[in-house]
Amino acid sequence: MARKYFGTDGIRGLTNKAPMTAQMAMQVGMAAGAHFLRGDHKHRVVIGKDTRLSGYMLENALVAGFTSVGMDVTLFGPLPTPAIGMLTKSMRADLGVMISASHNPYADNGIKLFGPDGYKLSDADELAIEALIDGDVAPADAPDIGRARRVEDARGRYIHFAKATFPDDLTLDGLRVVVDCANGAAYQVAPTTLWELGADVIAIGVSPNGKNINDQVGSTAPQVLCETVVSSGAHIGIALDGDADRLIVVDENGRVIDGDQLMAVIATGWARAGTLKNGGLVATVMSNLGLERHLSAQGIKLIRTAVGDRYVLEAMRGQGYNVGGEQSGHIILSDYATTGDGLVAALQILAELVRSGLPASELLHRFDPLPQLLKNVRFKGGKPLDDATVKAVIADAEGELTGKGRLVIRPSGTEPVIRVMAEGEDAAQVEAVVDRICNAVTAAAA
Template sequence: MARKYFGTDGIRGVTNRLPMTAEMAMKVGMAAGAHFVRGDHKHRVVIGKDTRLSGYMLENALVAGFTSVGMDVVQVGPMPTPAVAMLTHSMRADLGVMISASHNPFADNGIKLFGPDGFKLSDADEERIEALIDGDVPLAAAVDIGRARRVEDARGRYTHAAKMTFPTDLTLDGLKIVIDCANGAAYQVAPSALWELGADVTAIGVTPNGKNINDKVGSTAPQTLCETVVTMGAHLGIALDGDADRLIVVDENGRVVDGDQLMATIASGWARDGRLGGGGLVATVMSNLGLERHLGAQGMNLIRTKVGDRHVLEKMRTSGFNVGGEQSGHIILSDYATTGDGLIAALQVLAEIVRAQAPASEVLNRFDPVPQLLKNVRFDGGRPLEDGRVKEVIARAEEELNGTGRLVIRPSGTEPVIRVMAEGDDRGRVEEIVDRICDAVREVAE
């Protein structure tokens, strides 16, 4: 079923344009609230946000919507997305809301919803809420209108919970760490957690002004972190994104370490300790073939899903895995969290470094990535991947890569773009194959 408002990760767009207007936010609050008002108990929703200027507007609109249908609102202020999920469950709330557009520029914003178990909503729940947004939502009687209040110790609760995931027999004493919080939701909690565990912390991206979130800082712009790690002589750097559900690490040489290497590090450590569920990990079709080969050599499995952390989590839940994620740094550790959590993932990586008593460049270099190339081809309309000429080029490329590489071709879910990715042992062949497929798509799309 086609979605009108919900995308792959909630509702997202440019603020003050549909669907990211105050009016729409209020309707979402009314619709989601009405959907989750079940039973005769007093209903509650937890609302968090990142540091975007538009967060004030959208938060107030959501509060109006939820209270109008009889829900009490707990506002926790700027908090990571995984913290909102955690607090929703621990506070026995009926619903959780995170106001964030993750790694997008400040002008964008979004609304992510969590159920009472702290997990993102199912497709069925989102479809029902969409129907209510465009319908008539019954309002509460005057005596039943909800109340709103702020919880001032929410940051402390999450910081404590994150620290408790770090092994009790270890500390970060002696480690010099640079943490980049992207001027986003974790600008207070992440540096505090690292410092309380003993690290010598240098924090950047911790001066949000409403407009500088993800601006030349954070996991999608790690250059400043790379330079700072080298200049400071730090042992490593940690980069989060705007809502802190994504993690990228920089080693002591200023080299970026992606999510594939980090997942391999965590999975290997957990397997050593006898706590790895499923006998491997779950990742998407975009994870490097080198990761798959590395895990296979250790007797571990790599299960692939479609792109998107919700697909990864669904497979983890149905198949008993407790480590999963994406090459981009969304890492889900289901023993501790119901969604990607950059800080908790960072603490598991740090635990491996501390145990090894070795440089990050050595500990995190788990495998040699296979040459991989991704290109995007924009098109004006139609279905170029269904054209016989394109299918023929793709089939020929798959034959060439058989046994030595992979080919992943997919349309974007958010824009008129075909994404063409190939990887293989021969870099020249990979480049030639990607260019050949891109040219074929362009020809039929003109």
């Protein structure tokens, strides 16, 4: 059954436009609260947010919705998304909420929901909540209306948790680290965590004003980080996104290191230490073939899933793996967290850096990625991938790349776009293959 409001990562959109309005936030609070009113105990929901201006509006609307159906609300203020997952479970809450649109511009916002186990909700839970949003939710009787309060030490709790994931026998003494917090949710916790572990910290993207989240800073815009690492003589740079569930790293030369290389470093390090479960790593179909070949040479399996961290996590939980992620830097380490955690992943990279004694440029370049090209073809309607000519062109391309590369073609789940990705040993061949397929899709959609 198709979902009406929830996308691949909660509800998201342009603020004050449907569905991201104060009215909808209140309805979500009422619906989600009613859905999780189970048993006769006093029910609690915890709420965190990033630094967007609209966070205040949506937070208050959610509080109104939850308290109106009888849930008590605990407010944390700005905290990373993974912190909300962790605190939902540790505080025995029935539900957790993160108000964030992740790496999107400030004018967007979103609502992410976590169940009592700290994991994002299942499709079944989201569908049940959607039905309640569109239906009637009975408010609580006057004596049963919920209360709301703020917890001031939530940042400290998350900092303590994050530090506990760093090996006890190591410190960051003598390491100069530039951390870019994207003017987002981790602007206080990330620099503090690194400093308490001994690093010489240079922090950028730590002056949020409600409108500058992800604005020329963070994991999707690492240019300032690259420049700062080189100019300051830092050993490494760390970039988080607006809600700090993604990580991109910059080496001492200002070179950007993507999630594929970072996952290779963590997986091989954990395999060496005997802590990599099931001898494998879970990644999506978009991860580079170079990663797969590198891991294979180390005796490590690569399990591929559809695009989206929820699919990575499903495979990890279902098949017993503890490392997974995406090329974009969304890295899930399930020994520690229930979702991607940019800071925790960064601490694992820093631990490997300290142990190795190598410069970041050497440690983090584990393989040469194969040439990879992704193009999007927008269409107005129909199903161009069902066209006979398109199928024939795709079949020819697959035959051409057999043994030398990969082809991934998929429709977008949110817009009328066909995504065409190819990779192989010959960059010119990859470009030619992608262009042929894109031209065929365009012609079929005309």
